[in-house]
Amino acid sequence: MKELKPLLVTCVFLFALALTGSIFLPTRFTSLATLALALFAYLIVPGYTLLLHLNLKTHERIILGSAASTALLPLIYYTLDIIGVPLSRTTVLLVIILVSGLSYGVYIKNNS
Numbered sequence: 001m002k003e004l005k006p007l008l009v010t011c012v013f014l015f016a017l018a019l020t021g022s023i024f025l026p027t028r029f030t031s032l033a034t035l036a037l038a039l040f041a042y043l044i045v046p047g048y049t050l051l052l053h054l055n056l057k058t059h060e061r062i063i064l065g066s067a068a069s070t071a072l073l074p075l076i077y078y079t080l081d082i083i084g085v086p087l088s089r090t091t092v093l094l095v096i097i098l099v100s101g102l103s104y105g106v107y108i109k110n111n112s
Contacts, residue, residue, distance in 0.1 A: 003052055003104075003107075006048075006058040006061075006062065007044070007045060007048060010040065010044055010062060011036075011040050014036035014037075014039060014040055015033060015036050017032075017036065018032035018033045018035065018036040019032075019033075041096060042069070042073065042092075042096065043066045043069050043070060044062060044065060044066055044069070045069075045096070045100050046065075046069040046072070046073060046096055046099045046100045046103070047062075047064070047065025047066050047067065047068040047069030047070075047072075048061055048062055048065040049065075049099070049100045049101075049103035049104045049107070050065060050068050050069070050072070050099070050103045051064055051065045051068060052103060052104065052107040053103075053106070053107060053110070072099070073095065073096070073099070076095055076099070077091075077092070077095065080095070
């Protein structure tokens with residue numbers, strides 16, 4: 001569970017940025033909070049869990065995980081589109097949950 005603490009800190013940081021942005025920009029907090037949650041769920045979580053297997057520091061894992069997630073998830077969506085799976089919100093969420101869950105499960109299995 002110690003691997004999940006940096007994710008919580010990152011999520012709180014993104015929401016703090018959204019709050020700061022809503023103070024200084026003519027945008028509602030709900031719009032910026034939705035954007036923060038989308039960035040967290042789409043970029044940070046899958047990449048972070050993919051890189052749990054490597055011996056990296058926490059901030060390195062978050063930064064490199066964002067890049068890995070940016071590269072991997074669109075490739076999965078493209079492959080699913082070629083196969084004929086309709087891309088919807090549900091499909092996107094299922095892929096994110098599947099990638100993150102499998103990565104974390106393999107990490108737990110290898111370290112127990």
